[in-house]
Amino acid sequence: MRHIRTIIDKEWAEVFKNRMVIFTIILMPLLFTALPLVMLGVMGGATGEMEGAVADVPLGFLPACEGLSAGDCMQIYLVNQFLILFMMMPVIIPVTIAAYSVVGEKTTRSLEPLLATPITTVELLAGKGLAAAIPAIVASWASFGLFLLLLPVIGVSKGVIGYIAGPTWLLAVLVIGPLMAIAAVNFSLYVSSRVNDPRVAEQISAVIIVPVMALLFAQLAGVITINVTFMIVAIIVLVLIDIGMMYLGASIFDRETILTRWK
C-alpha cells in the first residue's frame, strides 16, 4: 500500500505542476455543469409551452414522470440527456493523464530506475491508475454537487430536483462514473505500455469515449432508456469489464518489452 501511495504522490506532484492539466480538470466539469443548467434555466421560462411536448417522451421513460407535472416530466426527460455528460467526465479527464503515464516515463528515461525498485507490477499500475482516476472522480462528483446546489437558484422545481437527486442520477454519478473511470484508466494504461510515443497513446486512448458517445446517441434515438434498471445492469457489466481489464493489464505489462522495444 505504501508503494501505491508513493506512486500516486509522485504522479500528482508531476501532473499538477502542469497548468494545462489543472485547466482541463477544472474547465471541463464547469462546462459540463453549465450546459444542463442553462438548458433548465431556458426551459423553466417556457414550461407552459412544454405541456404538449410530453407526447414525444418515450413510453419507457414515463414511469419516471409519475407525480410530476407535464412540464417537469419534459424537463427531467431533457436533463437526462445531460446525465451522459456527468458519466463522460470521469472517462475523458483521466485518459490524458493515464495515457502519458507509462510511455511518458519511457521517453524521459525515468521508467528504468523506477522499474529497478522493488515495486511490483500491480502496485505500479494501481498507483498510476488511481492517480489518474481519483482527480477525475472528485472533479465529476464536485461538479455534480455544484449542479445540485445551483438547481434551486435557477428556479428548478422540487420535483425535478428530487428526480436529479434520486437513484438514477446518483447511481450514474457516484457508481457508474468511477467504474467507467477505472475502465478508461486501465485501457489508457494498457495503450501507454504498448506504444512508444505519448501522442499515439493519447490518440488511441481517446477511442474509449466512443462507447459513451454511443450511449448518448442510443438514448437520443430512444433505443435505450436511462433508468434505475439500466443503471444496475450497467453497473454489473462495468464491474466485470473493470475486473477483466485490471487482470489483463497486470498480466500483459511486460517490463522487458517496455524497456527494450522502441519500434
Added chain:
Amino acid sequence: MIITEGLTKVFKIGKKQKQEIVAVDNLSLQVNEGEVFGFLGPNGAGKTTTVRMLTSLIAPTRGKAVVNGLKVGKDDTAIRRCVGILTENPGMYERLSAEKNLQIYAQLYDVADVPATVNKFLQMLDLYDRRKDPVGSFSKGMRQKLAIARSLLHDPKVLFLDEPTSGLDPEAAKMVRDFIEVLKQRGRTIFMCTHNLDEADRLCDRIAIFKQHLITVDTPAALREKLYGRKVVIHLREMNPAWADLLRSLPAVKAVEVVDQKLVITLEDPERDNPQIIRHLVNAGADIRFVGELRHSLEQIYLEMIHSEKGGAV
C-alpha cells in the same frame, strides 16, 4: 557476490519476431565481494543488457545468474531490493525538486527514515542548498550526482553503474570518480560499465572485456603482462647498437628494441633482472639517464583485444 553461468540474452525482432539478435552470449564470470569490477566493451556490446539482467529488469534467455545469493528470474523483487543501479541516463523527474525525487525513491526502497536519509545524501553530494530546485534546472553533473544518490539510498550491497561519467565535464567526472573511490574504500561491490578506460584502470580491481561474449577478464596489470610482457625503458645519453646486442645475449632478456636514445627491454621479472642489466650496460660504457617501466595504457590493451576479437585465448 555476482556469479553468472552461460548467461545469454537473445532478442527477437522484426515484424513476426522471427529475427534473433544475440545481445549477450554465454557469459560466465564471478565478481567478488568488495570488488570494483569494470565491464568494458564497445557500443552495442551488450553491457547494458547484462546490467539489466543482473538487476532483474529483464529475464535471461538462457543461463544462470546469482546476485548476493539470490537467483535472477526467481528472486527478482529481492534482488531489486538489494542492488542499486545508476542507469546510463539519470532519468530523474525533471519537474520535481531534487529532494522530492530522492524522497520518492527512498519510499519505494522502503528506507526506514526517509527525511534523514535524503538529507544525508543531499549533503554528502553537495546538493543540499539546491534541494528545493526542480531537477530540470540542474547541470548534467548535478543530475548524475543525484542519480548516484538515488542508487545508494537503500544502502545496497551491490551497485551497478552504467557509464557513470558519460557526458560529464572533467570536474564533474572527477567528482563522480572520487565518490566511487569512497564507495570502494567502504567495501561496496561495484559492477561498472564504462568507455572511459583510464577511469577503469584507476578504479577497477579487475576488468572484463566484452563484446557479446566475454573476451577476457583479469586485473589491468595482469592483462598488460599477458599481452605485452613487462617492459623496461632505459634512457641513455647516447646510443650504441652494440649494447642492444649485448643485452640480447643475456638469458633474462626476452627482447630488445632500440627507439631513439632508448632501449626497450622485455623482461620476465624486472625487479629481479634490472640490476644485472644495468650493471652490464654501465660496464660496457653506457651513460644511463633514467630507468622506468613501460606501462601500456588500458586503451591499447582494450583496442588490441577488441580488434583481435577471437582473443579468448589471451
